[in-house]
Structure formats: C-alpha cells, structure tokens
Amino acid sequence: MAVIEVEKLTKVFNNGKIKAVDDLTFNVEEGEIFGFLGPNGAGKTTTIFMLTTLLTPTSYKKAMVLGYDIKQQANKIRHNIGVVFQEMVVDERLTAKENLKFHAKYYGMNKSEYKSRIDELLELVELSDRANDLVSTFSGGMKRRLEIARGLLNNPKLLFLDEMTLGLDPTARRRIWEYIKMLNKEGITIIITSHYLDEIDFLADRIIIINRGKLIELDTPSNLKKKLGKDALRIIGVGDIDKAIDSLSKINIIKKITPIENNEGFVIGLNIPGGESIPIIIDALNSINFKIKELSLRRPSLDDVFLHYTGREMQDNFINGKKLKKKRLFRRRH
Amino acid sequence: MDIKYSLKATIAVFERQLLIFWRKRVYFFLSLLLPAFFIFGIGPAVQSLTSQGVTTSYIASGIICFSIIFSAMQGPLALLYDKDIGYLNIELVSPIPRFSIILGQSLAGSFRAILQCIIMYSISIIASVNFSYNPINILGFLFVAILTAIFVEGLFSGVLAIAKNAESFSMITNFIGLPFIFMSNTFLPLSAFKNSAFFWIEYAGYFNPVNYSLNGIRYFLMGYCPGFESFGPLIGPVSILIIGILATLFTITGTYFFLRSVKK
Numbered sequence: 197m198a199v200i201e202v203e204k205l206t207k208v209f210n211n212g213k214i215k216a217v218d219d220l221t222f223n224v225e226e227g228e229i230f231g232f233l234g235p236n237g238a239g240k241t242t243t244i245f246m247l248t249t250l251l252t253p254t255s256y257k258k259a260m261v262l263g264y265d266i267k268q269q270a271n272k273i274r275h276n277i278g279v280v281f282q283e284m285v286v287d288e289r290l291t292a293k294e295n296l297k298f299h300a301k302y303y304g305m306n307k308s309e310y311k312s313r314i315d316e317l318l319e320l321v322e323l324s325d326r327a328n329d330l331v332s333t334f335s336g337g338m339k340r341r342l343e344i345a346r347g348l349l350n351n352p353k354l355l356f357l358d359e360m361t362l363g364l365d366p367t368a369r370r371r372i373w374e375y376i377k378m379l380n381k382e383g384i385t386i387i388i389t390s391h392y393l394d395e396i397d398f399l400a401d402r403i404i405i406i407n408r409g410k411l412i413e414l415d416t417p418s419n420l421k422k423k424l425g426k427d428a429l430r431i432i433g434v435g436d437i438d439k440a441i442d443s444l445s446k447i448n449i450i451k452k453i454t455p456i457e458n459n460e461g462f463v464i465g466l467n468i469p470g471g472e473s474i475p476i477i478i479d480a481l482n483s484i485n486f487k488i489k490e491l492s493l494r495r496p497s498l499d500d501v502f503l504h505y506t507g508r509e510m511q512d513n514f515i516n517g518k519k520l521k522k523k524r525l526f527r528r529r530h
Numbered sequence: 531m532d533i534k535y536s537l538k539a540t541i542a543v544f545e546r547q548l549l550i551f552w553r554k555r556v557y558f559f560l561s562l563l564l565p566a567f568f569i570f571g572i573g574p575a576v577q578s579l580t581s582q583g584v585t586t587s588y589i590a591s592g593i594i595c596f597s598i599i600f601s602a603m604q605g606p607l608a609l610l611y612d613k614d615i616g617y618l619n620i621e622l623v624s625p626i627p628r629f630s631i632i633l634g635q636s637l638a639g640s641f642r643a644i645l646q647c648i649i650m651y652s653i654s655i656i657a658s659v660n661f662s663y664n665p666i667n668i669l670g671f672l673f674v675a676i677l678t679a680i681f682v683e684g685l686f687s688g689v690l691a692i693a694k695n696a697e698s699f700s701m702i703t704n705f706i707g708l709p710f711i712f713m714s715n716t717f718l719p720l721s722a723f724k725n726s727a728f729f730w731i732e733y734a735g736y737f738n739p740v741n742y743s744l745n746g747i748r749y750f751l752m753g754y755c756p757g758f759e760s761f762g763p764l765i766g767p768v769s770i771l772i773i774g775i776l777a778t779l780f781t782i783t784g785t786y787f788f789l790r791s792v793k794k
Contacts (some may be wrong), residue, residue: 248623283616287550
C-alpha cells in the first residue's frame with residue numbers, strides 16, 4: 197500500500213520565475229525507507245516541505261500522504277507524521293523533557309499520555325540521564341537524538357528526516373543510522389534526504405534522484421548501480437579536456453564519459469566493461485598529452501550513479517567544483 | 531474546530547513563553563530599573579511644572595503606560611526568535627491551530643504587563659505617589675494595562691509578519707512607536723502646545739491611541755483624565771472602550787498577517 201502518492205507535483209516561486217519542483221511523480225510504499233537524492237537546490241527540501249504541509253503546492257494532479265490530500269486535509273496529515281528538519285531545532289532554553297512536553301501538548305496529549313511516552317522515548321534515544329538538563333548543554337548528536345524522540349512523540353506512521361546527520365561526526369551519524377533502521381523495523385515508513393551518499397546507500401530501500409525539480413531516476417540502490425555497467429574508471433588529470441574527450445570517444449568499449457572540472461584539474465568518469473581496457477585508455481590520453489595524476493577502478497558506487505544522472509559529483513557543492521558546459525556532458529559512445 | 535484542543539494548545543504556547551520568561555527573569559527585573567529611577571528621581575523634580583498640570587502621579591502613570599507599551603512592542607520578538615531558529619516550523623507541522631500560536635504569545639505578553647504594572651504600582655506607592663488604593667480601581671488599571679498590551683502586541687505581530695527580520699522590525703517599531711509615545715500626554719500634557727506654532731500637536735493627540743490608554747490608566751489611578759477634561763466625565767470609560775476595540779481589531783489583523791506570512 198502506498199503511503200505517499202504524488203502525481204505532477206509542482207511548486208514555483210517568485211511568480212513562476214523559479215520552478216523548484218517540476219511535475220514530480222512518485223509513490224512511497226508502506227514500511228520502506230525512501231531516500232531523496234539530488235544536488236543543492238534540486239528541490240528535495242521543497243518536496244519534503246510540501247508533503248509535510250509547510251508549503252502549499254502550486255499545482256498537482258494527485259498529492260496524498262497517508263491517504264489524505266496535502267492541501268485539503270493538511271491537519272489530518274499533521275496528526276500522523278513526524279518531522280526532523282535539516283536545521284537542529286530544539287529550544288535550548290528548555291530541558292530535554294520540557295521540549296518534549298510542550299510538543300506533546302501541541303498534539304493535544306494529556307499528561308497521563310505524554311508522561312510515560314516521554315520517558316519511553318528518552319530511554320530509546322539514550323537521553324534518560326540528561327532528561328532534566330538544559331538542551332544548551334547537549335552535543336550536536338544528543339540534540340539530534342532528542343529531535344528524533346520529538347518526531348516520534350505522536351506515534352507517527354510516517355517519519356520525515358531531512359538532512360538529519362548534517363554536521364555530525366561519523367560516530368554520531370552511525371548511531372542515528374541505527375535508530376533509523378530500528379524504527380523502520382518497527383513498521384514506520386521513513387523518508388530521508390541526505391547529502392551523504394553512503395548514508396542513503398546504507399539506509400534506503402529505494403532512491404529517487406531529482407535535479408532541478410525533476411525526477412531523474414527512481415529505483416533501488418543496487419539496480420541504479422547495475423545500470424551503470426560493470427566497472428567505473430575515474431581519472432584525474434590536467435590537459436586539453438576537449439581533446440581528451442574526443443580521443444576517448446573513439447574507444448568503442450567505453451560506455452559513458454562524464455567529465456567535470458574541480459580544483460585538482462579534470463575528473464573524468466568512465467564506464468568500462470573491465471580493467472583490461474585501461475592500457476588502451478592510458479595510451480589514448482598520453483597521445484594527446486593529457487597528464488594523468490590519478491587513476492582508480494572500482495565497482496560503480498552511488499557516487500557514480502549520482503555523477504551519471506546529475507552530471508555532478510556530490511562533493512562538487514563543497515569544493516568549489518565547476519560543472520562543465522552542458523554540451524560536454526553525457527557524450528555517449530554508440 | 532475542537533475548542534477544547536485549541537484552548538489546550540494556546541495554553542501550551544503561553545506556558546512555554548512563561549517558562550522561558552521565568553528562566554530569563556533577571557532581564558525583566560533589570561528592565562524595571564530605569565522606570566523605577568524615573569519615578570523616584572524625575573517624579574519629584576517635575577513638581578515645578580505643576581502649573582502645567584504635571585504632578586508626580588501624572589509622571590508615574592505616564593511612565594507605567596510607557597513601560598507597558600515598550601515591553602509589549604518587544605513581545606513579538608519571541609515569535610521572531612522562534613521563526614529564526616526554526617521552532618515555528620516545528621509548531622506549524624504539528625496540528626496546533628495557527629491562531630493559538632499568536633494568542634498564546636499575546637497572553638504571555640499580557641501576563642508580563644500585569645506583573646510589570648503590579649511592581650510599578652508598588653514602586654509608585656513607596657515613592658509616595660498619590661495613586662488610588664481602591665482595589666476596584668487597581669483591578670480596572672490592570673484591565674486597561676492588559677488591553678493596552680494586547681493592542682500593542684497585535685499591532686506589532688502584524689508588523690513582524692511584514693518586516694520578516696529583526697533589523698526591519700526594530701526600525702519599524704521605533705518609527706511607529708516612539709512618535710506615538712512622545713506625541714502623547716505620556717510625559718507632558720499636549721495642551722502645553724496650545725498657544726504655540728505647534729498647536730496642531732494637541733489636536734493630533736486626539737487620534738493617538740496612546741492617549742486613550744493613558745486616559746484609562748489615569749482614570750483609575752488618578753480619578754481623572756488630564757488633557758481630556760473638556761470631553762466630560764465619560765471620557766475615561768469611552769477611552770477604555772476605544773482601547774478595547776483597538777485590541778480586538780489589531781489582534782485580528784495581527785493574526786491575519788501572521789497566518790498569511792506562514793502560509794507559503
């Protein structure tokens with residue numbers, strides 16, 4: 197049974213000048229962990245905001261969350277979902293218990309209902325011993341765990357987690373992942389957005405890749421990787437990129453060439469049938485004086501999937517990477 | 531609409547603000563130091579202006595009204611804080627009725643106003659200001675204080691929805707608030723301008739809502755409304771009615787603009 201059914205969901209800002217979400221269509225099945233993947237500004241958070249009733253969509257053919265229309269029955273949705281936002285939002289002037297208490301009251305819960313539930317949730321996120329401490333004394337990981345507890349207060353059937361491990365250290369991230377897996381096992385459908393591909397790869401049952409508000413691909417992580425071919429070759433080098441691409445295009449066995457520019461020079465992603473084709477590729481690049489600084493061969497990862505579908509590396513957003521002109525991307529060898 | 535749930539949600543917002551207020555109570559009591567200084571220090575010094583109708587009770591009631599307005603002007607900042615840290619989004623994804631958020635904040639502002647008035651009234655009595663001791667008058671004075679706080683909070687909640695950030699909000703509150711306070715009978719009677727080139731200020735004062743709050747407060751604490759005596763003995767109750775209407779009107783418009791600003 198689908199818990200989210202979206203058809204032609206659109207959101208435009210600035211009187212139509214910015215199309216943040218463009219005719220998006222997808223379903224989320226009950227009990228799955230559904231990952232949203234896309235570069236900055238792809239429309240992930242806008243979509244989450246519409247599904248959580250914070251933003252009103254500009255248009256849609258169908259947009260149902262837990263069987264309720266996101267515009268007409270927003271309040272029914274609010275009663276049945278939990279949300280953890282990208283920014284850490286806990287009132288630091290209050291204690292952990294007080295934060296949860298007020299949230300429970302917003303849901304109309306009585307003292308008898310919320311008292312035991314708060315104790316139970318604080319136990320779950322291992323914050324029982326800090327229940328009466330001011331949140332201002334908590335670490336980032338503890339605040340996130342408190343937010344998870346808050347998101348679960350109303351026993352939601354559907355939990356939205358928007359970039360929830362952003363800024364956490366690896367240990368704290370791992371711990372959050374364990375909670376997510378545990379909650380999912382208990383039957384809660386979880387929607388996650390993340391910048392960390394390893395996170396999505398580890399957690400998500402299915403992934404939707406969106407870029408510029410449009411659906412690019414929707415499948416399981418393993419199927420997405422399979423679609424890329426057997427091996428992924430990654431070359432970092434300097435030289436004339438146009439000549440390099442032309443030269444590589446002449447090699448029949450290369451399935452796809454994805455070049456991007458970053459502060460190290462050029463990164464060329466190639467999908468090849470196996471390692472035996474590497475000498476041919478090196479020869480081709482040497483012949484045009486393209487200097488290879490680094491070369492690596494591996495099974496396609498979600499990073500390669502992302503590069504393949506968006507023409508960007510995930511870390512591009514952070515290392516001043518510059519996307520090459522569109523015409524250079526997706527040169528296919530037929 | 532579930533009235534019982536709406537009420538519980540409003541009380542939850544109110545209770546949270548109160549708890550935060552209690553945690554930060556030092557700032558509240560520090561904010562009372564300046565008006566207390568005015569009542570003790572400036573009040574006696576203006577005895578020389580008694581020919582203009584200025585007495586210590588006139589100054590003290592003016593300072594009390596000024597404090598209520600100034601404090602209520604800052605009230606919506608709590609909403610802005612919640613918006614800035616993202617807490618407002620947490621409230622908005624919950625089923626809490628949107629007007630409960632505004633109403634809860636206004637109630638917290640009114641509570642602060644009552645507390646402030648009780649303390650200021652006590653300070654005035656200690657400073658030998660000639661205020662009424664009658665409990666009914668004191669209750670009436672607190673009622674006007676609440677109406678004033680609700681009116682100002684409603685007005686500036688609307689301003690906040692338009693201003694969108696703290697810088698614009700401070701600029702607009704000063705731009706609107708200060709002229710209204712200083713072009714009123716708060717510290718000096720506008721009738722002093724009667725025979726000058728600025729005689730219009732006295733007439734402009736009849737359209738200044740601050741004067742009606744002052745009238746309400748002075749009606750209960752002093753027994754008359756300085757500057758408005760020519761309107762007859764009913765001006766006190768009429769002023770309270772005007773402030774009541776303004777409080778209702780601006781709470782509705784403030785809530786409307788707030789709701790509009792959160793509905794993206």
